[in-house]
Every structure is written in C-alpha cells, then in structure tokens.
Amino acid sequence: MIFNRQRDLVHILLNFASFFKHESCGVCTPCRAGNFILQRKLEKISHGLADRNDLEELRSWGTIMKATSRCGLGKTAPNALLQAVDKFGDYFATRLGTTTTGLYRAIDEHAAVADYERYKP
Numbered sequence: 066m067i068f069n070r071q072r073d074l075v076h077i078l079l080n081f082a083s084f085f086k087h088e089s090c091g092v093c094t095p096c097r098a099g100n101f102i103l104q105r106k107l108e109k110i111s112h113g114l115a116d117r118n119d120l121e122e123l124r125s126w127g128t129i130m131k132a133t134s135r136c137g138l139g140k141t142a143p144n145a146l147l148q149a150v151d152k153f154g155d156y157f158a159t160r161l162g163t164t165t166t167g168l169y170r171a172i173d174e175h176a177a178v179a180d181y182e183r184y185k186p
C-alpha cells in the first residue's frame with residue numbers, strides 16, 4: 066500500500082477496521098467485539114466527537130485483542146491502529162473533539178436534530 070500526505074490517517078485506519086470486522090469469524094469475543102468497537106471509536110474520531118478517554122479505550126481494546134484473540138487475525142487486527150496512535154499522538158490530539166478543559170469544540174446542530182428525528186418514538 067502506498068500513501069501520500071493527502072490521505073487522512075483516520076480514514077485509512079477506518080478501512081482497516083472495516084476489513085477486520087468483516088473478516089472476523091466471531092468465535093472469540095476479543096476479536097468479535099473488539100473490531101466492532103475499534104471501528105465505532107474511529108468513526109467517533111472522524112466526526113470530531115471523541116475525547117481522550119476514547120483514545121485510551123482504543124489502546125486498551127487493541128492491547129486486549131492482541132493478547133487474548135484466538136488466532137492471528139484478531140491478534141494482528143489492531144496493529145496499525147496501535148502503532149499509529151503511538152507514533153502520531155500529536156495528530157490524534159488534533160482530531161479529538163474536546164479541548165483540554167473537556168468541553169467540545171463544536172456541535173453540529175443539524176446532525177444532532179437529525180439523530181433525534183431518527184430515534185424519536
């Protein structure tokens with residue numbers, strides 16, 4: 066795979082997460098649930114809605130998957146993500162939706178209302 070500076074790292078990682086979630090056979094929980102959670106957390110980052118806890122949970126789930134998945138697919142699925150978070154910590158900090166005070170930088174009012182419309186009884 067060849068990437069240049071114009072590719073969005075989170076989008077690349079989302080592609081990996083989507084692939085591994087699809088390929089997981091689902092026999093063991095760390096891989097089945099972990100790949101799903103990694104994808105959801107990355108979507109949260111891509112929408113600017115993640116905070117530092119989400120980043121820590123990504124690390125934590127990736128570590129659990131590597132240590133406890135039953136086969137090589139689950140053990141290697143979080144590799145790219147874990148290495149990216151370690152090597153590009155500053156980049157991920159800029160992608161978080163919250164400031165150092167814990168407040169969100171912005172909220173998309175239209176998306177929030179659309180969500181309400183979708184789930185209201």
Ligand code: SF4
Binds near residue numbers: 097
């Ligand atoms: S780690 Fe292997 S056995 Fe476990 S759910 Fe993933 S693909 Fe299946």
